[in-house]
Amino acid sequence: MSDEMDEIWALYADDGAQALDAMEIALDALGAGPAAATDPNVAAFFRAVHTFKGNSRVLGLAVVESRAHYAEDLIGLVRDQGVPWDAEIRDILLMAADTLRVMLEETAATRADVDPVASEPLMARLKDKIARCTGASGAPASVATPEPATAPDPTPAVTPDPAPPPRKAKARKAAEVAEAPAAAPAPPAPPPPAPEPVAKPAAKKQADAPRLADDPTYRAIFQGMARDCLAKLRQATGSFAADPDAARSLARREADGLSHAARQMGLDDWDAALCAYLADADGGIEAIAQLVLRLEELTEAEAGAARGPVAPGGDGDVSFFDALREPLDRIARYGTDFACGDTPDPDDVAAAVEVVKAVSQPQGFVRVVEAADQLLEADSAISFRNAELHLYEELGAVEAIMPDAARAAGLSPRGLVQVWCAEHVFDTLGALEHNLNRLRDPETEDRDEEFLAFDRLMRLVRHACAHYEIETAGQLALTLVDLFSRTHISGKAPDAILNHIARGFIDTIELVFDALHQGETPDTASLDKLFEEAANVAFVKDGLVTASAIERRLGLPKEFHRVLSPESVRTAGDALDQGMEFYVLRTDINTDEQLAESFIDWLSSGQAKSITNVTVFEGQKTLFDFLIATPLDEPSLSEVLARLDPSHRKLVLLRHLKPAREAGPMADDSLGRDADAAAGLPTQPGVTAEMLETLGEIAASQSMVSHILTELADADLVDSIDSILRTANGDMRRVRTQVRALLGEFTSRLQEVSQLESQLVGQLAQLQEETVEIRSRRIETVLRPLETFVQTYSRRNRREARFSHSGGEISLDITILDNLRKLLRSLVMLRLEQDEAAPSSIHITFQRDEERVLAVFEDDGGALESGTGLQDIQTGLQKMGGDIRRVALPGKGMRFHISIPLAMVVLEGMVVGVEGVRYVMPVDAIRMILQPENDVRIRISAAEGREMLRIAENELVTVTSLGGAPQGAPRAEGRRRGVYVVLGTQGRSVAVPVDELIGQQLVLLRPLRGVLSRIENMTGIALLAGGDVGMVVSANMLCAANGFGAGAGSGMPSLRM
Amino acid sequence: MPYNVMIVDDAAMMRLYIASFIKTLPDFKVVAQAANGQEALDKLSATPNVDLILLDIEMPVMDGLEFLRHAKLKTRAKICMLSSVAVSGSPHAAKARELGADGVVAKPSGTVSHDLEEKTGDELARTMRTLVAA
Structure with missing residues (x-):
């Protein structure tokens, strides 16, 4: 890199010196005047100063460039505007040449721009003279300036103040390397307004190497040179007879000069023609004439190309x-x-x-x-x-x-x-990074402003991408604009994943630009991956991950691909769960309001669900293809359509889609429902669209965490710091700054991981709640069909039996419900088969506590002795850990007390922490949560010295610890147990000190099995959000064992041996 | 004074649904409707006081993106794409942003979304208000 830079600066110094020499020679030749506008020395001066200006611009020397620019304007007035050459102009331009030479030496030595103050007198004279020549008060309003419309701006940014510091000097220098060789040998001639050349993508260079000739400015410059050359060659042919040697010499000189320019421009045909002449040893009049003819052809072709293909009667003015x-x-x-x-x-x-x-x-x-x-x-x-x-x-x-x-x-x-944005892209990316940090910072006050700045900056990046023709990146920039804008309108802050995508984009695109500026072919694989991630984020947010699954499963035609909104996905998912049929209907309803209304009414009536619809253009007609789901089979649907559209032309059944069963979560058992399902009995639940979305989000978050952790793991901090120390040459201030920056970046990435982890915890909690919810059903879903069963079965036995129940609103896990359904059916059958003793009325009452569901089955039938039937029921129940107890009622009737353990119960729990262990307390059993003063804890000697807590004026409850320290034992140093959860059940209460209240959560309780079932005071375990396992406290056991009046002791789990 | 809204959508039913939804917003009033981009351009010159344009993408004669290209030059009205193909992060949404769409909202259930108000009403109203306030 440094070698290349040395070369560039050497080239700048060399070319600049030559240009200044040319200026001085021209000024000497012009003398004090008069001189014609067409004097070749005027053109020579113009070309030289233009070259000088261009070279300065390429290296970002704005002050030098501006001085050359005004000198060029002044000579331009002479050349193009009829301003007479005079001694004053000569003096000013001599002063300009002298000043520029000093500047050249200084800038070549320091490689930095000069202080503008020293050249103010020159600027004042130039402006004053230009103003007088043009009649303008200041700037040369009538000057046909050769300056391209956008000179590069030496200011670092177009971003909101304060502008961030340049982000990557290395990358900027790389840009210079790429730019300088193209601009340094710029041929001298007046350019029209057009963008200066900026490095094009390396990939493009390889395929179709960019030439100076592709740039309109340089093309125009070359055309001027060619015209001059042709004029000289014609002059040579005219004077050949009189002085052949002089004519040959003139022709060779001109041909050589133009040939050099043609090579620089990449104009091979020009170069070939000129070289052919130069290779001719004689170079006589015929060769010169042939060259003239050939150059005239090329000039004509060149002019045509420059004009460009203007469409006749084009759309513009x-x-x-x-x-x-x-x-x-x-x-x-x-x-x-x-x-x-x-x-x-x-x-x-x-x-x-x-x-x-x-x-x-x-x-x-x-x-x-x-x-x-x-x-x-x-x-x-x-x-x-x-x-x-x-x-x-x-x-x-x-x-x-x-x-x-x-x-x-x-x-x-x-x-x-685009050129401007490409030139300043590193500053823009730096500003974007600051902007993202501000958007993420909760302290940021004006987030609206930051969102607008993000939009603006990302669009600038998009322009830069367009300049380099990297479409994937440009598309991603706009996608981020879209995602951030929607987030802005939603009133939220960008979440961690969106932030990660944006940051990843900035980091990656910076490397891409860096590579491009160094003339390398960038690795766009990262960009493609990012684009995919961004698309996934968008899709996950809007449910489109499941959309693709739905597309596949329904075999949707391609016009329905990627148009399913989140709502459509949900509707389709529900319809699949309900086993509906799917159809595509082509409708011609846009001009038939009545039919449109009837059709939409039918869709809204519940007989069908409109999932989505797309526009189809057929000639002048606008048709709509509706994707619908309905329980109707094909003939029934055709009947409905015929009723709505008797013409049979405007509502046409296009396709009947057959949903496919797929492996994986979408292929749930929704299609295989049994008769019980039809009767409303619980079946195994499927995975819902919401769960899939949550799973997708979790997968995306996990992948982000993994990605960042890999990055962090790969980052060799020791090596980086070592490198900083090596290159600092003992400058400890520099070392400190760089190490701080390095560690700051590292910390920032860690914070990002932390943020993502929090997001994951939330998503897992959501998934768990969705899982819990989906497994939960009310008991009445079992009781409704049981009622039908009672009536049907009693009629079969020539009886009439009434059935009633209470407690059907209690929700249980579907596994329990299934067991309950079988059990109750068996018991009903047993009772109704009792001939004369069969009951005419059955009533079942349900209750649930934290450990079991209790059903009381009461009827008015005859007594039931123990027998095979009842024994079977009892055996079945015992296998489940349950029990049945029968009681003959006085007079007539039987009561059965049935107890079924909760194999898996949905529990609304309060998660607490005690000594680093998570416990879940049933919310139903929590009487209150207190943070009392110390003096309300008292020790009661009459109660074996137990510690009690006063929770009301007349109420004391036992303090019972959950942790390892026995109640009453000295606590660990520094521990504070200021918070108590008071549990109450069956008329007894205990106060449990906790270290922290983590929050309320719906959990799935799994009972303790095997040896674990002997742990005291615990009902089971529950998987908590974030992956922790919590012990579920049994309020019943705790209160029974430690409630007031019960025996003393710690409530901590202990094994019943 | 309510903000003036123009609805551009080729589906007659959709125009009805959108207009019906806007009637529920006291701060907006529908002043013009068009069935394609060209018709909208013509009406725009006759109705210069439009504050907000709700624009579909897929339309005959002149589609929404082409209209956007032209309208962004000649009107100060805010333009919100309201289209079934403009789901978040989609290529259409990105293209609309590139051409200067001020807001983008996806129709909830296809090009004719009879459930617009029910399912996307809040989002659309919020977007409309944000745009005219900007």
Whole structure:
């Protein structure tokens, strides 16, 4: 890299010195005048100063460039505007040449721009002379300036103040390397306004190497040179007879010069023609004449190419862009003045703005007018540059609808914006990073402003991507604009995943630009992966992960691909769960309001569900294809359609889709429902669309965490710090700064992981709640079919039996319900088969506590002795850990007390922490949560010295610990147990001290089995959000064992041996 | 004074649904409707005081994106894409953003979404209000 930079700066110094020599020779030759505008020395000076200016620009030497720029303007007045050459101009240009030489030496030595103050006298003289020559008060309004409309801005950013520091000097230098060789040998001639060349993608270079000839500026310069050369060659043919040697010499010199330029430009055909002549040893008059003819052909072809293919009767108005060239030139120059610390005269700016407005207003381009007006409000270099850029963006929008007109006028505002954005992309990326940090910072006050800045900056990156023709990145930038904008409107802050995607994009695209500027082919695989991730984020957020599953499962035609909204996905998922049929209907209802209403009414009536619909253009007609789900079979649906549309033409059944069974979660058992399902009995639940979305989010979050952790693991901090120390040469301040930055970055990534982890915990909690919810059903879902069963079975036995129940609203896990259903059926059958003793009335009452469900089955039938039937029921129940107890009622009737342990119960629990262990307390059993003063804890000697807590004036409850320390034992140093959860059940209460209250959660309780079932005071375990396991406290056991009046002791789990 | 809204959608039923929804928003009023981009451009010049345009994408004659390209030059009205293909992060949504759409909202259940108000009403109203307030 440093070798290349050395070479660039050496080239700059060498070319600059040659250009200055050429300027001085031309000035000497011109003398004090008079001189004609066509004097070759005028052109020579112009070319030389233009080259000098271009080289300075390439290296970012704004002050040097501006001085050369004004000198070029002055000589341009002589060459193009009929301003007579005089001694004053010569003096000023000599002063300019001297000043530029000093600047050249200084900049070549320091590789930095010069202080503008020293050259102020020169600037004053140049401006004054230009103003007098043009009759303008300040800037050369009538000058046909050769300056391209967008000079590179030395100001570091167009972003909101304060502008961030340049992000990557290395990358910027790389840009210089790529740019400099292209610009340094620029042939001297007047260029029209057009973007300066900026490095194009390396990949593109390899396939179709960019040439200076591709740049309109240099093409125009070359055309000028070619014209000059042709004139000299014709002169040589005319004078050949008189002085053949002199003519040959002239022709060879001119051909050699143009050949060199052609090579630089990459114009091979020109070079070939010129080399052919130069290779001719004789080089006589015939060879010269042939060369002239050939060059005339090429000149004509070149002019045609420069004009470009303008479509006849094109959609644009060439005069619009033509009329903008001059005011845009001036605006660009004012921007350069501003950047050099020279505030332009507001009247001059206003004059240029007025021209832009006058051209735009008749076209109705209101936004261009507004953008032009913003220039008037600019009061700093940065605000002026921002306004200028905005104006070009608006003009770029005009160019988008009138591309031919813009091309014909040789003006491309869009191209200029892209060039500018490419040149400043590292500053923009730096600003974006700051912006993202502010968006993430909860302390940020004006988040709206930050969202708007994000939008603006990401669009600038998008322009830079367009310049380099990296479409994937450009698309991703716009996708991020879309995602952030929607987040903004939702009133939320971007979540961790979105932040991660945006940060990843910035990091990756920076490397891509870096590679491009170094002429390398960037690795775009990371970008593609990021794009995929971003798309997934968007899809996960909107349920489109499941959309693709639905597309696959239904075999949707392609017009329905990627159009399913989250709502559509949910509707389709529900319809699949319900085993509905899926159809595509083609409808011609757009012009038949009555039919449209009838059809939509039918869709809304519940007989069918509209999942989505797409537009189909058929000739002049707009048709809609509806994807619907309905329980109706094909003939029934056809009947409905025929009723709605007797013509049979406007509602047509296009396809009957057959949902496929798939492996994985989508292939749930929803299609295989049994008769019980039809009767409303519980079946195994499927995985819902919401659960899939949550699973997708968890997978995405996990992948992010994994990605970042891998990055962090790969980062060799020791090596990085070692490298910093090695390159610092003992400069400890520098070391400190760099190490801080390194560690700051590292910490920031760790925080990101932490944030993602929190997000994961939330998602897991959500998934668990969804899982719990989906397994939970009310008991009445068993009782309704049981009622039907009682009635049917009693009629079969020539009886009439009534059935009633209470407690059907209690929810149980479907496994328990299934057991309960079988058990109750058996008992009902047993009772109804008792002939004369069969009951005429059955009532079942349900209750549930934290450990079991209790059913009381009561009827008015005869007594039931123990027998096979009852024995079978008892055996079945005992296998489940349950029991049945029968009681003969006085008089007539039987009561059965049935107890079934809760194999898996949904529990609303309060998660608490005690000595680092998580416990879950049933919310139903919590009487209160207290943080009492110390003096309400008292020791009661009458109660074996147990510690009690006063929870009300007349109420004391036993304090019972859950942790390892026995109640009453000294606590560990520093432990504070200020919070008590008071549990109450069956008339007894205990106060349990806890270290922390973690929060309320719906959990799935799993009973303790085997040896674990002997743990005291615990019902079971539950998997908590975040992956922790919590012990579920049995309020019943705890209160029974430790409630007031019960025996003393610790409530901590202990084994019953 | 309510904000003036133009609805551009080729589906007649959809225009009805959107107009019906806007009637529920006291701060907005429908002042023009069009069935395609070209018709909308014509009506826009005759109705210069439009504050907000709700724009479908897939339309005959001139689609929403092409309309956006032209309208962004000639009107100060805010433009919100309301289309079934503009789901979050989709290529259509990105293209709309590139061309200068101020807001993008996806229709909930296809190009004709009779459940617009029920399922996307809040989001649409919030977007409309944010845009006109900007």
